[in-house]
Amino acid sequence: KNEVEQSPQNLTAQEGEFITINCSYSVGISALHWLQQHPGGGIVSLFMLSSGKKKHGRLIATINIQEKHSSLHITASHPRDSAVYICAATTGNQFYFGTGTSLTVIP
Amino acid sequence: DGGITQSPKYLFRKEGQNVTLSCEQNLNHDAMYWYRQDPGQGLRLIYYSQIVNDFQKGDIAEGYSVSREKKESFPLTVTSAQKNPTAFYLCASSAGTLSYNEQFFGPGTRLTVL
Numbered sequence: 132k133n134e135v136e137q138s139p140q141n142l143t144a145q146e147g148e149f150i151t152i153n154c155s156y157s158v159g160i161s162a163l164h165w166l167q168q169h170p171g172g173g174i175v176s177l178f179m180l181s182s183g184k185k186k187h188g189r190l191i192a193t194i195n196i197q198e199k200h201s202s203l204h205i206t207a208s209h210p211r212d213s214a215v216y217i218c219a220a221t222t223g224n225q226f227y228f229g230t231g232t233s234l235t236v237i238p
Numbered sequence: 239d240g241g242i243t244q245s246p247k248y249l250f251r252k253e254g255q256n257v258t259l260s261c262e263q264n265l266n267h268d269a270m271y272w273y274r275q276d277p278g279q280g281l282r283l284i285y286y287s288q289i290v291n292d293f294q295k296g297d298i299a300e301g302y303s304v305s306r307e308k309k310e311s312f313p314l315t316v317t318s319a320q321k322n323p324t325a326f327y328l329c330a331s332s333a334g335t336l337s338y339n340e341q342f343f344g345p346g347t348r349l350t351v352l
Contacts, residue, residue, distance in 0.1 A: 135280065164341070172326055174343035217280070226341075228280030 134158045135220050137229035144236050150205040152232045154218035163194050163201045166217040168231065174217070177203070208236045241265065242344035244329050249349045251316070251323070259314045259347045261329035269334055270312035271341065274298060275326040284327075287312055288334075316349065324351045 135156045144150050154163070165177040178185050178192040180201075185192050189208075194201040205212055213236050218229040242263045251257045263270065269288050273281040283296030287306040301320025306312055312331075316323045327347045332339040 133280070166343075172328075172346040172348070174328060174330075174346075176340050176342065179340050219281075226281075226283065228282075230278060230280045 133229070134227040135218055135229040137216075137218050137232050139232060140230070141233045142235070144208050144234070146209060146236055146238050148208050148236075150208050150212075150234065150236075152203045152216050152218075152234070154201045154203070154220075154229055156199050156201075156218075156220040156227065158220055158222055158227060160199075160220040160222055162221045164219040164221065164226075165192050165201075165203050166219060168215040168217060170214070177216075205234075210236045210238050212236050242329060242331055242342055244327075244344035244347050246347060247345065249347055251349065251351050253351055254318045256315055256317050257349065259316065259327055259329075259349070261312045261314065261344060263310055263312075263329075263331045263342075263344075265331055265333075265342060266309070267331035267333050267342070268309070269332045269339070270306070271330040271332075272296075272302070272304065272312070272314045273328045273330065275328060275346075281328065284314065323349055325349060 138153045162181045164179050166174050168174045180194050189206045191204040215231040215233050217231045220227045245260045271286040272284040275281050282298050284302050285304045287293040290309050293304050303315045329344040330341040332341045
């Protein structure tokens with residue numbers, strides 16, 4: 132069993148749609164990270180949060196510590212948002228990565 | 239510009255050969271990491287280093303070796319003992335190894351064994 136589970140695995144949306152990607156974890160964490168991996172392979176850190184909610188542009192990340200659940204929302208989605216989104220939970224110096232959600236936004 | 243560089247982007251190796259992947263950072267970060275990514279799986283930690291001249295095995299260290307002679311460099315050698323080395327390799331660094339430190343990733347090296 133993976134310590135971090137993401138859903139859905141694959142997601143296709145029309146441009147402009149509101150998108151939600153979910154992450155559930157089974158370990159006690161000190162922080163939860165959302166990463167974005169573009170087709171070329173490079174990874175960019177989007178958010179790091181340990182409680183509540185963070186917003187950056189059209190991206191919003193939330194976390195519910197009691198339910199061990201985090202969501203990444205994308206408002207007004209755009210084709211350039213097409214990427215793999217990875218959730219990672221950290222405990223001390225240990226990182227647990229989800230398998231990623233592949234998002235395709237169609238014009 | 240500060241960042242992490244990995245070279246080469248694509249690497250081909252014959253079976254039985256050792257190969258070294260380069261990772262350099264100019265972010266003045268103490269901690270550096272090597273991950274392996276396979277299709278359908280999450281990133282898996284190979285080795286990490288918290289400080290110069292010190293490194294620790296991750297979850298899948300067998301068949302790999304590293305060195306940390308300089309703060310900015312953390313090369314990974316894939317040895318012939320690694321049974322299935324074809325994968326995408328990512329290097330990362332962070333200011334420290336505590337969980338609230340953001341990790342910065344390099345562009346990756348795709349290794350293919352022929």
